[in-house]
Amino acid sequence: MSLEAKVALVTGASRGIGAAIAAELGKSGAKVVGTATSEKGAAAISARFAEEGVEGEGMVLNVTDADSVAALLKTVQEKYGAPQILVNNAGITKDNLLMRMSDDEWFDVINTNLSAVYRLSKAVLRGMMKARWGRIVNISSVVGQMGNAGQTNYSATKAGVMGFTRSLAKEVGSRNITVNAVAPGFIDTDMTRELTDEQKAPMLAAIPLARLGQPEEIAKTVKFLSSDDASYVTGETIHVNGGMYMC
């Protein structure tokens, strides 16, 4: 499953699932640009890539800012060429019961998790259409399908990503661009480490594989969807959740 000479853009590559995805694509031969929200974060990604032997670097991106997206794409284009693989991974949570949720908690999550998928996908499509080859992989979540109390904002964005994925797949399929989503379950990252044991226990009990998933297990699915091995898969959401939710 070689991604030799492909240029991949992975948002939110500082840690967790995004970091694992960047490393996995890099190991398969892709030139990877991983984004972080700060200069310091971008430098840390570059350092990590150097250590892992991944070609590419970290760059700063605010996924909620259209100008920042345009500037990043310009730099990537000049340095590496147009991205052929986009992984929309950057995401945040601002959990609260709906009755207590502030407008900021709602709109920040929508903007970062959903509107950014729109911005980034739109920005890379031109190059993919010209190349007649492209892979967009959006990171959704099992809660987009199952729902989760305290996450109306987050789960709305993750369900939104699945719908976006299917519609865009229909739009650009004729240009040999595939658009898919990966919906992780309960993965061992900083985001899930924030959960209390009280929240974790029932979730673990509901996982047939009886453990948390590792970021690398998500990354391998993303790599598959990014490769030619997945050339006939589009509009699909692949659930990687240890069986905690089965469609």
Added chain:
Amino acid sequence: MSSIEERVKKIVAEQLGVKEEEVKNEASFVEDLGADSLDTVELVMALEEEFETEIPDEEAEKITTVQLAINYINENLA
């Protein structure tokens, strides 16, 4: 250097996969040349590149025939 009209027609033929002689001035991309909506977006992209210009979306939507494309380039590039 070929004329703007020739360059536009060449691009239309290439993008839409039709013969250059079918690309008449009055031809509509969608109705006469079989373009779908994504084809028309790509066509505008190709025109932008050929003529090194940016065509705003609201203008791009109005370019529905070969002649309208030629007119747009003539008016905005000459």
